[in-house]
Amino acid sequence: MSELTIALDIMGGDHGPPVILSAALKAIQKHPDTHFILCGQRTVIEPALLELSDQQRTQVTIEHCDEVVEMGEAPTAALRTKKFSSMRRIIELVQSGEADACVSAGNTGALLTLAFYILKTLPGIDRPALISAMPTAEHHKVFLLDLGANVNCTSEILFQYGVMGSVLAQQVAGIDTPRVALLNVGEEDIKGNAQVKYADQLFRNARGLNYIGYVEGDDIFADVADVVVTDGFTGNIALKSTEGLAKLVIKEVKRQSQVNVFTRFMARVALPLLKTIYNRVNPDQYNGASLIGLRGIVIKSHGNASADAFYYAIRQAREEARMRVPEKIRSKIETVLLEQL
Amino acid sequence: MSELTIALDIMGGDHGPPVILSAALKAIQKHPDTHFILCGQRTVIEPALLELSDQQRTQVTIEHCDEVVEMGEAPTAALRTKKFSSMRRIIELVQSGEADACVSAGNTGALLTLAFYILKTLPGIDRPALISAMPTAEHHKVFLLDLGANVNCTSEILFQYGVMGSVLAQQVAGIDTPRVALLNVGEEDIKGNAQVKYADQLFRNARGLNYIGYVEGDDIFADVADVVVTDGFTGNIALKSTEGLAKLVIKEVKRQSQVNVFTRFMARVALPLLKTIYNRVNPDQYNGASLIGLRGIVIKSHGNASADAFYYAIRQAREEARMRVPEKIRSKIETVLLEQL
Structure with a gap:
């Protein structure tokens, strides 16, 4: 039974899916207690999973997503027109509670806009x-x-x-x-x-x-x-x-x-x-800037991240999920604001 | 006959007069065509000049100034209460045309305030x-x-x-x-x-x-x-x-x-x-940040500048005076603003 579930946007980043998938495989192998939901084009993802053992394969779910948010795309366009993008999907999985955290190396502006719109900020933020x-x-x-x-x-x-x-x-x-x-x-x-x-x-x-x-x-x-x-x-x-x-x-x-x-x-x-x-x-x-202040964990990896760098971002997501960072921020801001009354 | 005259604030900087004087001596020796007005306490300045030749000594004027703007002093205090500071004096010498440029390693805020108040900005700036x-x-x-x-x-x-x-x-x-x-x-x-x-x-x-x-x-x-x-x-x-x-x-x-x-x-x-x-x-x-946009040349050296760094700032002042930078800025801003009409 997996302790944590992390959703990954396979399609984002300057170097495309191969680098992200390579980082994902490393994470799967290094963290047998973690489940990974890989969001993106099934035909791109499936071949990469062949090198996993049967046991490791049970750690993975593929969520096929038809659309991709492009690196240069306007954030509002990504929000309004791409309802089935891999970037949107990872955030929806966090919002619904199916994932504890998500990671993308895609378009920063689009990720910020989608996360802000779908997850919303914590009370007091x-x-x-x-x-x-x-x-x-x-x-x-x-x-x-x-x-x-x-x-x-x-x-x-x-x-x-x-x-x-x-x-x-x-x-x-x-x-x-x-x-x-x-x-x-x-x-x-x-x-x-x-x-x-x-x-x-x-x-x-x-x-x-x-x-x-x-x-x-x-x-x-x-x-x-x-x-x-x-x-x-x-x-x-x-x-x-x-x-x-x-x-x-x-x-x-x-x-x-x-x-x-x-x-x-x-x-x-x-x-x-x-x-x-x-x-x-x-x-x-x-690598692995956290987008904090939201009702969920979103990690932004550098667009030109190497596989090692993207792996570091996944570890960051895991750590924040383990420590339940959003709940801790919520509680801290409540305490500080109450103290001021 | 000296081509250019540069006024130096001997009292400014974290390391005090010895470092500034050492840079001044180097500048006097390297630039025989330049006259230097050394502003500060005469008793501090005079002993340092003993190592100059008679010829070099003619390149130098001492302007005794009783007051010193301290590094941590509020700019408005420096402006209102220290009418006879070495920092104020170097700017007055530029304003009156007796110096072509001035250099200080003293309190940045005070230098900005004094220069802005005494020299004023160029038209259009x-x-x-x-x-x-x-x-x-x-x-x-x-x-x-x-x-x-x-x-x-x-x-x-x-x-x-x-x-x-x-x-x-x-x-x-x-x-x-x-x-x-x-x-x-x-x-x-x-x-x-x-x-x-x-x-x-x-x-x-x-x-x-x-x-x-x-x-x-x-x-x-x-x-x-x-x-x-x-x-x-x-x-x-x-x-x-x-x-x-x-x-x-x-x-x-x-x-x-x-x-x-x-x-x-x-x-x-x-x-x-x-x-x-x-x-x-x-x-x-x-080293040697220029304070530009004023009706005169003011060079700000790093507070913790070494003698070499302060010498570089003096060279910068000399170069800007030689190229008549304020006049060039005045003319350029006029041209650009007229073109827009």
Whole structure:
């Protein structure tokens, strides 16, 4: 008997079904206690399952879906015209209780819209957020939100994000009393825009949260906070610009290694070291942004995720289902809001 | 006869006058055609000048200033109560025409406030911006603005930033028709907040600018644009979060190098390679953010700048004065605004 059921959108992602199916097979083999509902075109899915044992095959259900949400498709079009897409189906399975969580590497905007429309937000939560863990010094991690679900955030929404992030850091990363911080352009009280300043007041007045005040951009990676809260515009830019710098450094290592025989030697010797470091800051290791604040668990994998990265997103879904994260957020937001009365 | 005159705030910065004076001495020696007005406490400045030749000493004027704007001081306090600060004096010297440009490593908020209040913005420019060059692939650079002068930007201000950035990229980096881009959370038209969407319209309707549309955070370093425009809140977070990641990578190299004798060997061999790469992405090489849009040239050096970094900021001031950047911005904004009529 399976403890948990996870629905996977087989059709999403830049690399198409083969990469997703490869991750799914790995998950099936590694987690015999978990049932997987694979949503997508049956003719694409079935051949991939041939390599499973009879026992493993019982862990899998195929839900044939005729339609596919394309990567560049407008979210509203995906919502209105594609009633039988694999992306919609995985969310419906969570909504009906047939699945405990779902994972997609497809069109982010469409996934956000479908999840928001079908699952709805938890009581006390105005908008869902995309949240993901990033590396920090000393092998710790920091949860950054919102990574792009809402480009316009009121102070109240920023406050709710802090509560949600705190619950995730506690339940998934096992941090007792997570340090929650607001991202700002300076540590002095005088800096920041109106939304951030008022959100700071809301945090200061709240009980039951370990709020530590403002942090700046470079503090994200400095292990000074466990949860860093910002609006979806800024959070997305922070995430992507650091990805951009990481890519530039790797490109430079490759370029330098070709300058002459000495740099080639240095690059060869340095490679294992750099690989260790890269693995620490590699987005693949931190793949699987959670869409939190909804009445159900939805994990968004990177569109260009490798099979390993998508597998990591499945593990993330499993972990949140095991810890019943939405129920914990619901209970925490109730407590915090009641304390304020 | 000196071609240019540059005023330096000797008292600003985290490391105090010794670092600034060391950079000033280097600049005096390297640029015999430039006159320097050193503003600060005479008793601090004079001993440092002993090592100059008689000829070099003629390149220098000391302006004794009794007051110092402290790093943590509120900008309005610096403006209202410190009428005789070294920071205020360098800006007054630019305003009166006695200096062609000025440089400070002091309190950013105070420098912005003093410069805005004393120099005023150019006609057609609502707010000044902080702009700096960052490294990109292929040894090119990209100008990013605003880095924190204004946390709330209207679409019109974002548009003016694009014009200003384009002039700086052309005059200082020698790029013929700089590619100007708007920073956004996605390349699709549907994404972004209201300010960004309307700014996109303003850019599309403008003639005389090489506007290429939206770019995302990771594109900053990808050499797809020469000028990337965003509001001061997002720009500051983008700059600082990439700085934070760079610091984390360096920390990891040091930590890994101590794991065992093999990693120590690898780190030692890798060091020259990493140093070359670090020099490429080192903020010191890109120190000297310009405060543009004002009727005069003001360069903000990093508060914790080394002598080399502060020297780079002085060179930046010299270059902008030589190219008469404010006049060029004034003329460009007039042309673009007239074209729109």
